[in-house]
Amino acid sequence: MIKVRSLLAPLLVLGGGVVLFTTAYPxxxxxxxxxxxxxxxxxxxxxxxxxYTTFVExxxxxxxxxxxxxxxxxxxxxxxxxxxxxxxxxTRLQRDVLAYNPTVMTIMLGMNDAAYRAFDQGIFDTYxxxxxxxxxxxxxxxxxxxxxxxxxSAYDDVTRAPADYPGGYNGVLRRYxxxxxxxxxxxxxxVADLNTPVVDMLKKANATDPALAQKIIADRVHPGPGGxxxxxxxxxxxxDAPAVVTDVTIDAKSKKVAKAENTSVSxxxxxxxxxxxxxxAALPFPLDTKDPAVALAIKSSxxxxxxxxxxxxxxxLAEARYVLNxxxxxxxxxxxxxxxxxxxxxxxxTPMMDQARDVHRLTIKHNDQHWNRWRDIQMRLQGxxxxxxxxxxxxxxxxxxxxxxxxxxxxxxxxxKPHKFELAPTAPGGKGANLALRKTYxxxxxxxxxxxxxxxxxxxxxxxxxxxxxxxxxxxxxxxATIDLGEASKINQVLVGMPPHGxxxxxxxxxxxxxxxxxxxxxxxxxxxxxxxxxFRFPTATARYVRLTYPDHYPDEAGYNKNFSFTSEVEVxxxxx
Numbered sequence: 001m002i003k004v005r006s007l008l009a010p011l012l013v014l015g016g017g018v019v020l021f022t023t024a025y026p027x028x029x030x031x032x033x034x035x036x037x038x039x040x041x042x043x044x045x046x047x048x049x050x051x052y053t054t055f056v057e058x059x060x061x062x063x064x065x066x067x068x069x070x071x072x073x074x075x076x077x078x079x080x081x082x083x084x085x086x087x088x089x090x091t092r093l094q095r096d097v098l099a100y101n102p103t104v105m106t107i108m109l110g111m112n113d114a115a116y117r118a119f120d121q122g123i124f125d126t127y128x129x130x131x132x133x134x135x136x137x138x139x140x141x142x143x144x145x146x147x148x149x150x151x152x153s154a155y156d157d158v159t160r161a162p163a164d165y166p167g168g169y170n171g172v173l174r175r176y177x178x179x180x181x182x183x184x185x186x187x188x189x190x191v192a193d194l195n196t197p198v199v200d201m202l203k204k205a206n207a208t209d210p211a212l213a214q215k216i217i218a219d220r221v222h223p224g225p226g227g228x229x230x231x232x233x234x235x236x237x238x239x240d241a242p243a244v245v246t247d248v249t250i251d252a253k254s255k256k257v258a259k260a261e262n263t264s265v266s267x268x269x270x271x272x273x274x275x276x277x278x279x280x281a282a283l284p285f286p287l288d289t290k291d292p293a294v295a296l297a298i299k300s301s302x303x304x305x306x307x308x309x310x311x312x313x314x315x316x317l318a319e320a321r322y323v324l325n326x327x328x329x330x331x332x333x334x335x336x337x338x339x340x341x342x343x344x345x346x347x348x349x350t351p352m353m354d355q356a357r358d359v360h361r362l363t364i365k366h367n368d369q370h371w372n373r374w375r376d377i378q379m380r381l382q383g384x385x386x387x388x389x390x391x392x393x394x395x396x397x398x399x400x401x402x403x404x405x406x407x408x409x410x411x412x413x414x415x416x417k418p419h420k421f422e423l424a425p426t427a428p429g430g431k432g433a434n435l436a437l438r439k440t441y442x443x444x445x446x447x448x449x450x451x452x453x454x455x456x457x458x459x460x461x462x463x464x465x466x467x468x469x470x471x472x473x474x475x476x477x478x479x480x481a482t483i484d485l486g487e488a489s490k491i492n493q494v495l496v497g498m499p500p501h502g503x504x505x506x507x508x509x510x511x512x513x514x515x516x517x518x519x520x521x522x523x524x525x526x527x528x529x530x531x532x533x534x535x536f537r538f539p540t541a542t543a544r545y546v547r548l549t550y551p552d553h554y555p556d557e558a559g560y561n562k563n564f565s566f567t568s569e570v571e572v573x574x575x576x577x
Contacts, residue, residue, distance in 0.1 A: 032148075032190060032239035033060060033104065037069045040097050043108040044084070046153050046221070047075025050367050051228035052194070055285075056235055057367075058360045059307070062283035063242065065414035070407065072100045073367055080113045081130025086379070089134065096374075098141040105138060105145050106235070107131075108194065110152030110176040111221060118165035119172045128179055135187070148190040148238060151177035153231055156220040158202035159213045170199065192238035194231040197301070198223070201230050204300035215293040225288065226297030233303050245310040245346055246280045253316025274314065274423040280416055283356040284310050284346035290463070290500060290531060310346035314339040319425035326419050327351045329524070330535045333426060351419055354527040361528075362410035366403050373399040427575070431493060434459070436546065436572040441483040445472040447564075456481060461569045463499035463531060470502070471550065471565040478551040479565050485544050485572065488513055492540040494521070495571040496548065500531040503554040503562035509536045511543035518547055529558035531568075546572050 033039065041053040050073050057071045074096040076086040083089040086096065097105060113127040138145060155170040162168020177195050184191035198217075205213035217223045223231065247261035255270045263280040285308045289295035298304065312324075317336045324331045324343075331350050334343055345352070378396060381388050436457045447453075447470050456469035471479045485491075494509050506525050510518035522536035550565035560566075 030240045031064065031242065032146075033064075033067065033069050035068055037103045038072070038101055039069060039104040039106070040072045040074055040100055040102040041106050042097055043075040043106075043150075044079040044112055045075065045077030046111060046223070047073070047108055048077045049222060049228065050075070050371070051223070051225055052231040052235065054360070054363050054367055055229055055232035058356070058363045059232065059236055059241065059285050061363065061410060061414050062285060062356045062359055063245070065282065065411070065416060068411075072102075073370065078112060079109065081109055081127055081134060084112075089130070090137070093134065093137055093141070097138060102138075102142055102145050104148065105142075106148040106150055106192070107134065108150035108152065109134075110173060110180070111155070114152075114169070114172050114176055116169060117172075118163075119175055124176070124179075127176060128183075131180070132183065135183075146190070147184075147187075148192055148235070149180050149184040150192045150235065151180045151195050153194045153223070154198040154202070154217070154227075156202060156214075156217040158199060159206050159210060159216075160220065170195070190238055192235045194234040197234045198227055198230050201227075201297055201301045205296045208300065209296060212292055212296050216297050224293055225291065226294040229287075229294065229303060230297060230301050233301065233307060236307060241307060243306055243309045245282045245284045245308065246278070247309070247311050248278065249311075249313040249315070249342075250274065250276065251316050252314055252318075258315075259313075272425065274317070276421050277418050278421060279418045280352065282416075283352050283359065283414060284308060284350075286353055286356040286360050287347075304344070304347065308344075308346040310344055310352075311342040312339075312345050313342035314423060317423070321426045322423045323426055325422040325424065328420070330537075339423070349530075349532055351417075354530065355413065355417070357527065357530060359410055359414045362406055362413060366406040366410060369399070369403040369406060373403065427492075431573040432576045434571045434573060435485050435489050435491065436483050436570055439483055439485055441481050443471055443482075444478075444480045445474050445476065445565075447472050456567060456570055457483060459569070461497045461533070463501070463568055467568070468499045469567045469569075470560075473561045473563040475563050477553070478549050480547055480549050481567070481570075482515070482545055482547040483570060483572070484515075485546065488542050488544045490540050490574040491543055491546070491572055492538055492575060493573040494536045494546055495569075495573070496524075496534050496536065497568035497570075498526045498530070498532045498534075499566050499568045500529060501559035502529070502564055502566035503556065503558055503560075504550060504564075504566045505552050505554050506550070507534070507567070508549040508551065510547045510549065511541060512545040512547065513543055515545045518545070528554050528556070540575060546570070 041047055047053060053073050060069060076084055078084040083092050086092050115123050135147060152173045155173055157168035157170040173195065181191050202213060202216065205216060216226045244262060246263040247259060248263060248265060249259035251258050252270050252274050255268065257265045257268055262282055263278050266277050268276040287298060289298060317339060321333060321335050322339065323333050329351060331348050373396060377399065381392055437459050439457050441456055451465060451470045452468045455467050458467060460467040496507055498504060504526060506523060508520055508523040510520040512518040521538040524534045526532055548567065553562050
């Protein structure tokens with residue numbers, strides 16, 4: 001089975017357990033970005049990674065979907081205050097900053113400037129003078145620009161032994177950081193510390209799992225997504241980013257909406273089930289805990305508490321346990337006490353999270369487009385000849401128009417949508433054993449690549465190859481996988497898991513007693529390339545065969561040929577007892 005390279009970076013989605021709401025960090029109304037701001041991120045290879053920058057952009061777009069702001073990412077690997085591979089500093093500033101008429105510019109330099117050695121006063125003075133010169137030159141070219149000066153990101157002296165000089169290399173960077181803060185304070189600029197939060201996180205992560213903690217900044221210089229996430233938190237904190245996505249409290253006993261922050265709640269109905277409609281003004285930030293290093297970074301930080309709170313609290317419920325459905329999709333099962341205390345929806349797979357994930361995909365796409373326009377076209381062709389220079393401006397303009405169209409799609413995707421919520425009591429007595437465990441199945445388009453043999457019913461939702469089922473890659477749909485339970489059984493639930501790769505879209509579930517006549521009991525459109533589990537509930541019926549039908553696929557490839565249909569696991573249940 002041959003993988004294809006995805007055009008998009010992996011999307012960030014949180015899985016795992018419920019995180020309860022905390023009121024420690026209330027929402028703030030004084031976010032630093034204003035309507036029609038044009039933000040330019042400037043820096044070296046750590047900015048060039050386009051991780052903390054795209055996280056910050058996605059946060060702004062999802063938390064403030066009606067705020068018109070544009071973002072340009074102008075990091076260049078190896079850069080110092082004097083410039084680097086992209087040219088001397090004057091060229092870099094004119095071409096990669098001032099050309100975009102910024103109203104906001106972030107600057108993070110220092111990792112290369114300090115020269116990976118013990119503190120040297122002469123090297124430091126060069127940095128200090130060059131840094132001030134950058135501020136002055138940009139201010140002269142863009143008098144109304146608002147600077148955010150960023151204290152240099154961390155060199156990992158936590159998970160590995162520091163160099164044999166006072167404070168290690170991060171200690172040297174801290175002296176550079178002190179200069180950046182002093183300069184920012186003197187000039188009344190916004191100052192963001194992207195060093196201290198990462199070091200604090202690394203200390204906690206190292207105490208928990210030293211080997212895994214080393215992977216957060218594998219080369220000690222360039223963080224992976226987990227490290228960049230905490231860096232993004234540092235920048236967002238400096239910008240007074242709000243913690244709260246929405247905050248809803250419903251009193252089921254009095255049949256009233258007690259609180260609705262950053263959302264409108266309508267149509268509350270309280271009976272055996274509790275239903276209402278929400279039209280939220282923001283989306284959660286999409287996190288990813290499937291990467292163990294990212295999960296450890298999140299666990300070792302306060303990102304969720306400070307920046308991703310979407311509490312739903314329902315008090316006065318009569319039954320012991322409830323299933324929460326949003327837009328007909330099961331989000332989770334919770335106890336009455338959990339719901340009374342509050343559940344943080346921002347940590348769960350919800351339709352709102354799917355929407356945020358789509359926004360981030362478009363954030364990555366437009367940044368890739370800008371990168372290609374800038375580094376692959378402009379930088380390669382500019383100055384080649386008079387004829388090429390004459391032809392270049394209209395080409396760049398056309399490429400800018402393509403990126404603008406993606407940004408417009410990103411903003412449209414982020415706009416609020418109404419969502420129907422339902423809390424329904426779970427069936428008394430619970431459910432029985434998994435009737436599909438290790439049962440055989442027949443596939444209409446068998447996989448001939450020895451991929452995931454037996455994985456449809458092997459008892460594991462793991463997304464790795466040997467635990468994930470896939471059909472063949474014939475361009476013929478629909479495709480089916482039919483499980484034989486071995487004998488006719490009473491069933492009322494089918495749980496279907498989807499891995500975070502592949503282009504599988506719709507899955508239909510049907511049941512049969514004889515393997516010939518099937519009755520459909522549910523259908524669901526899974527989000528694109530997202531790990532998800534869906535429970536199909538239906539009135540108890542007798543069946544021996546359970547069939548999954550794959551009628552279609554998404555048009556884009558996500559790691560594999562789009563004609564493969566994937567499923568991580570199928571479980572079948574009946575009533576307990």
